[in-house]
Amino acid sequence: MVNFVWLAMVVFGIVVAGSNGNIEVVTKAAFDGANNAVKISISLIAIITFWLGIMKLAEEAGLVRALAWLVRPVMRFLFPSVPREHPAMGAIVMNLSANILGLGNAATPMGLIAMRELQTLNHSKDTASDAMCTFLALNTSCVTLIPTTIIGIRLLYGSSDPTDIVGPTIIATAFSMLVAIVVDRMLRLFYSGKRR
Amino acid sequence: MLFAFISELSRWAIPVILLVVPLVAVLRGVKVYETFVEGAEAGFATAVKTIPYLVAMMVAISIFRASGAMEVLVASLSPLLGFVGLPAEVLPHAIMRPLSGGAALGIASDIVKTYGPDSFLGRLVSTMQGSCDTTFYVLTLYFGSVGIRKYRYSVLLGLVADFTTLVASVFIVRTLF
Numbered sequence: 344m345v346n347f348v349w350l351a352m353v354v355f356g357i358v359v360a361g362s363n364g365n366i367e368v369v370t371k372a373a374f375d376g377a378n379n380a381v382k383i384s385i386s387l388i389a390i391i392t393f394w395l396g397i398m399k400l401a402e403e404a405g406l407v408r409a410l411a412w413l414v415r416p417v418m419r420f421l422f423p424s425v426p427r428e429h430p431a432m433g434a435i436v437m438n439l440s441a442n443i444l445g446l447g448n449a450a451t452p453m454g455l456i457a458m459r460e461l462q463t464l465n466h467s468k469d470t471a472s473d474a475m476c477t478f479l480a481l482n483t484s485c486v487t488l489i490p491t492t493i494i495g496i497r498l499l500y501g502s503s504d505p506t507d508i509v510g511p512t513i514i515a516t517a518f519s520m521l522v523a524i525v526v527d528r529m530l531r532l533f534y535s536g537k538r539r
Numbered sequence: 540m541l542f543a544f545i546s547e548l549s550r551w552a553i554p555v556i557l558l559v560v561p562l563v564a565v566l567r568g569v570k571v572y573e574t575f576v577e578g579a580e581a582g583f584a585t586a587v588k589t590i591p592y593l594v595a596m597m598v599a600i601s602i603f604r605a606s607g608a609m610e611v612l613v614a615s616l617s618p619l620l621g622f623v624g625l626p627a628e629v630l631p632h633a634i635m636r637p638l639s640g641g642a643a644l645g646i647a648s649d650i651v652k653t654y655g656p657d658s659f660l661g662r663l664v665s666t667m668q669g670s671c672d673t674t675f676y677v678l679t680l681y682f683g684s685v686g687i688r689k690y691r692y693s694v695l696l697g698l699v700a701d702f703t704t705l706v707a708s709v710f711i712v713r714t715l716f
Contacts, residue, residue, distance in 0.1 A: 344690070344692075344695055345678075345694050348675075348694060349595065349596070349599050352600060352602065352603040353598075353599045353602055353603075355606075355608045355611075356602035356603040356606035358608075359607050360605075360606035360607065360608075363606070363607055365606075365607075368606060369602055371605070372602045372604070372606065373601065373602055376597040376598035376599070376600060376601030377598050379597055380593035380596070380597040380598070381590055383593055384586050384587060384589045387585075387586040387589065388582060388583055391582045391585050391586050392582025392586075393579065393582070395579050395580075395581055395585070396575035396578045396582075397556070397557070397560055397575070398578060399574055399579070400564045400571060401560045401564070402578075403564060403567070403574050404560065404564035404567050404569055405563075406563055441552075444545070444548060444549045446549060446552060449553060451680070454677075454681055455585055455680075455685075458682070458685045459585070459685055462685040468686065469686065469688050469689055470687065470691065471682065471687050471689060471690050471693055475682075475687070476691060476692060476693040479677065479678055479682075479693050479696075479697065480700060482681070483674045483677050483678075483697050483700060483701075484700040484701075484704070486669065486670055486671065486672050487669070488545050489545055489546065489549070490668065490669030490670075493647060493668045493669050496644075496647070496651055496665075497651060497661070500648075500651050500655065500656045502657055503657055504657075505656065507662070508662055508665040508666050509669075510715070511662070511666045511670075511708065511712055511715055512665075512666050512669035512670045513670075514707070514711050515666055515704050515707040515708045516704065518703060518704075518707040519670070519700045519701070519703040519707060520700075522700060523696065526699050526700070527696055530692040530695065530696055533692075534691060
């Protein structure tokens with residue numbers, strides 16, 4: 344599906360630009376996109392290096408295992424393929440917590456650490472495992488309790504109560520997380536027949 | 540009250556981690572400095588590994604945005620999404636949200652500015668912005684960092700979750716306000 348989405352965006356974009364008579368924007372857009380991507384990756388070096396150091400300390404101190412142990416009932420249900428008290432469990436919990444608290448700079452590195460741990464359990468290294476799919480579904484559907492950016496914008500344009508969207512946001516997020524967990528189970532069953 | 544509590548928790552979380560982790564490590568006999576450096580060594584490689592994946596995805600998104608293809612897609616999708624009760628004004632946001640966080644935020648602030656933050660559309664787009672994530676960016680970055688090229692059903696799953704958030708936002712904002 345990612346192949347299709349990717350191709351569709353490129354081909355559709357070029358066709359529309361051509362038929363609108365402004366084909367030249369395509370070249371600029373392509374190089375701008377590439378440039379932004381590299382900038383993002385480079386800016387990740389600092390925070391990833393930092394958090395990898397801290398997480399290694401936490402691991403050696405036994406804290407990641409302790410965290411994995413604390414949350415094991417829920418995690419065993421969500422990630423049946425990951426052994427109990429595996430460091431991946433700790434990293435996943437750290438990532439989701441950082442996400443919920445809106446700590447973007449910590450959430451991404453924790454997430455990448457979780458992926459690295461999950462990759463150690465993965466049988467075919469270029470293909471997403473079940474646990475990775477579940478993790479990413481949780482990660483993208485669980486979002487921050489306090490969306491500070493949009494609250495700032497509401498304040499800027501004179502809202503009488505800029506935070507009154509926090510309640511609806513949490514309910515909508517909770518609902519989509521629930522749906523994500525259920526659909527993930529269904530897709531996992533459906534695709535497990537197709538795999539191997 | 541709850542709001543203030545969560546804000547305080549966010550402010551304290553990282554400093555507390557930075558205090559507790561090294562202290563516990565030292566008590567358990569870990570050589571803190573050496574271990575930190577050993578772990579941090581992989582940072583550069585991990586970040587750099589994401590470059591090809593992010594370049595591929597962001598080039599496609601950038602072309603899609605700049606060419607005006609998004610407007611065409613919006614025009615063709617509005618009857619379908621009108622069916623679930625989504626107002627046409629927020630459709631560009633709904634389409635951009637999984638693709639580009641920055642672009643979606645731009646659209647959201649534009650709607651908040653035009654219709655007012657306390658209008659139905661203003662609240663709806665604020666809820667949509669807050670409750671959804673940049674699905675494609677997250678998938679690309681996370682899978683890229685470990686060299687995974689075959690995403691299996693995760694794109695479909697991400698889009699289902701995003702669509703659910705969308706429908707839920709419309710329903711909740713309609714009901715609550």
